[in-house]
Amino acid sequence: MxxxxxxxxxxxxxxxxxxxxxxxxxxxEQPSLDETTGNADIDKITAQHSDIDETLRVRLAGPSTSKVxxxxxxxxxTFIEFLINYYFxxxxxxxxxxxxxxxxxxxxxxxxxSFFENERKKDNAVTxxxxxxxSKYERIKNDVLSEEFIIVDNMIEELExxxxxxxxxxxxxxxxxxxxxxxxxxxxxxxxxxxxxxxQAVGGIxxxxxxxxxxxxxxxxxxxxxxxxxxxxxxxxxxxxxxxKYREASAKVRSVFEQYDPHYCPMSLDEAYLNITEHxxxxxxxxxxxxxxxxxxxxxxxxxxxxxxxxxxxxxxxMCTDVNKPNGQFYLKSELADIQEFINPLSIRKIPGVGxxxxxxxNALNVNTCKDIYPQxxxxxxxxxxxxxxxxxxxxLGIGSTSVDSEYVRKSISVExxxxxxxxxxxxxxxxxxxxxxxxxxxxxxxxxxxxxxLKIKLTSFEVRTRAKTLPGNIYKQxxxxxxxxxxxxxxxxxxxxxxxxxxxxxxxxxxIDQKGVKRVxxxxxx
DNA sequence: TACATACAC
DNA sequence: CATGGTGTATGTA
Numbered sequence: 001m002x003x004x005x006x007x008x009x010x011x012x013x014x015x016x017x018x019x020x021x022x023x024x025x026x027x028x029e030q031p032s033l034d035e036t037t038g039n040a041d042i043d044k045i046t047a048q049h050s051d052i053d054e055t056l057r058v059r060l061a062g063p064s065t066s067k068v069x070x071x072x073x074x075x076x077x078t079f080i081e082f083l084i085n086y087y088f089x090x091x092x093x094x095x096x097x098x099x100x101x102x103x104x105x106x107x108x109x110x111x112x113x114s115f116f117e118n119e120r121k122k123d124n125a126v127t128x129x130x131x132x133x134x135s136k137y138e139r140i141k142n143d144v145l146s147e148e149f150i151i152v153d154n155m156i157e158e159l160e161x162x163x164x165x166x167x168x169x170x171x172x173x174x175x176x177x178x179x180x181x182x183x184x185x186x187x188x189x190x191x192x193x194x195x196x197x198x199x200q201a202v203g204g205i206x207x208x209x210x211x212x213x214x215x216x217x218x219x220x221x222x223x224x225x226x227x228x229x230x231x232x233x234x235x236x237x238x239x240x241x242x243x244x245k246y247r248e249a250s251a252k253v254r255s256v257f258e259q260y261d262p263h264y265c266p267m268s269l270d271e272a273y274l275n276i277t278e279h280x281x282x283x284x285x286x287x288x289x290x291x292x293x294x295x296x297x298x299x300x301x302x303x304x305x306x307x308x309x310x311x312x313x314x315x316x317x318x319m320c321t322d323v324n325k326p327n328g329q330f331y332l333k334s335e336l337a338d339i340q341e342f343i344n345p346l347s348i349r350k351i352p353g354v355g356x357x358x359x360x361x362x363n364a365l366n367v368n369t370c371k372d373i374y375p376q377x378x379x380x381x382x383x384x385x386x387x388x389x390x391x392x393x394x395x396x397l398g399i400g401s402t403s404v405d406s407e408y409v410r411k412s413i414s415v416e417x418x419x420x421x422x423x424x425x426x427x428x429x430x431x432x433x434x435x436x437x438x439x440x441x442x443x444x445x446x447x448x449x450x451x452x453x454x455l456k457i458k459l460t461s462f463e464v465r466t467r468a469k470t471l472p473g474n475i476y477k478q479x480x481x482x483x484x485x486x487x488x489x490x491x492x493x494x495x496x497x498x499x500x501x502x503x504x505x506x507x508x509x510x511x512x513i514d515q516k517g518v519k520r521v522x523x524x525x526x527x
Numbered sequence: 528t529a530c531a532t533a534c535a536c
Numbered sequence: 537c538a539t540g541g542t543g544t545a546t547g548t549a
Contacts, residue, residue, distance in 0.1 A: 060539095115539050122532090204538045222536095225539045268536050353545095355534050387546065416541060452528085462539085468529055501541085 056123050057103045059356065060110050102219030102232060109228055118462035126357055130364045133383055137365070140382055148378035155381075155390070159399055164312070165334040167402040168287050170260075170274040171309045171317035172294070174253065175326035177270035179212035180304050181249050182239050193218055194237045197226055202420050202498070205230070209241060213326065246270075252301045260294055265404050273314055275404040288331040295329065312339070315400030318352050319343075339398035344371035351395040370396050413448060414456075415439040416501025421460045423496035431500050432489060433482055439502050440478035449476035449513060450504040455488040458499035465492065470506065474513050 110116040178196045183189045193215035195208045205226025218233035230236055250269040257264040261274040276290055287310050295306050305327040309320025312334040323330035332342050347369055349359045367376055373396040381389050394400065415438045422428055443449065454468040467488040475481065485502050513519050
């Protein structure tokens, strides 16, 4: 896992590749087919009864699994299944027949572990947050909110000024990237459920990085512990990671991107944004034709397939990628009507930046699809922060950034490790030295130093704590990292830990500082 | 600034 | 038996 690819500086340690959204979100966005479609009824909002089984199961099932409303959805299940098979008859991973069973198995296997208990705690915290929001709502629900409607509608007008429909943005995502690369070398793996793994973690197989589409049919996904995957699919074939191979394949893919947008922005080894507006001026081809050409070239170069989304901005392009994966693409025309039609029926979970928790919160406020945001706008304006609210409004309007740029300014750098539970002073300080050394090495290779030092610890109970201190000057040496991190650790003792990490932020280049660690400020004159 | 959370990959 | 690592943003005190 040691990559020194400077090009990948900020990506080099990404282990888990893209989430398996196919398996997940099929059913959860389907309530829009139900009678709940249409304007969310503001009076239907009721206090959340914390259904531990339901929310916890979803939480345990992993980051990419969205809510399954067992009560409401059970009824819809056959219908949804029919629809999915009708619209996506051959897509692997869409086979969600056993989704409830998968979550059940994960739940049963996890039950009682420290991890589980911690998840339960986090889940309860979210329920508490939701109830607080709902009681806030109770107090305002009878207000007319006419002022708020006016404010929000003005806001919408302002946001409309941000809208730029003149760019053609493409989001490209390699299909089951690591698994597909492995299948090139070992074609027999294509027909068996297979995963790549990493993280020896504390024992056993470790955490899974990616799975092929055969494995996804069993509910096996990235970021799942190996032993649970084996429970779901005992015949699972587990393959070790070969990062150099993935980087090699990625370089070939990127050389194709380069031809269409020299400023393309890679998000990981297997994913990137391109702005093909300029390229389109050099050809008679339409945007989707160009993207077919790009995917074609990728295939010829690597024998790997990619999926793509084409739209007016990055958010929409990313959402479009999801529509026809794997090995497909979707073009959303840059017309207001088309954009609205595309966005409205989508589950809010499809909005990049809306995860499990936000989905739960919004669902509690009767916002299930992007369309629901609009009728609820005055209420949401009252209940959410300005930033969160504007974020939702932009999503609803289909407004997003069109800036595709590979420039990157790092804001922090860190090293963290998980290990078998440690509690003796000696062991803990030895670990800390080890981590400080790794961080010092990274700082060295990137020529960085910084003055805010953070310590992260995860107790054996999975409780996470972070402690930070801003120092008078910049540091980068192992001894300094170790010294200040030790001071922070000291105050936490005694503890039994399963993880330790050190982070350095408020960074600057070592070239910019003098011997005292004081940042040398460029003399700015007005002459 | 310090800390906890949420999210992406 | 057993649940990762790196980085960003945001809310809150």
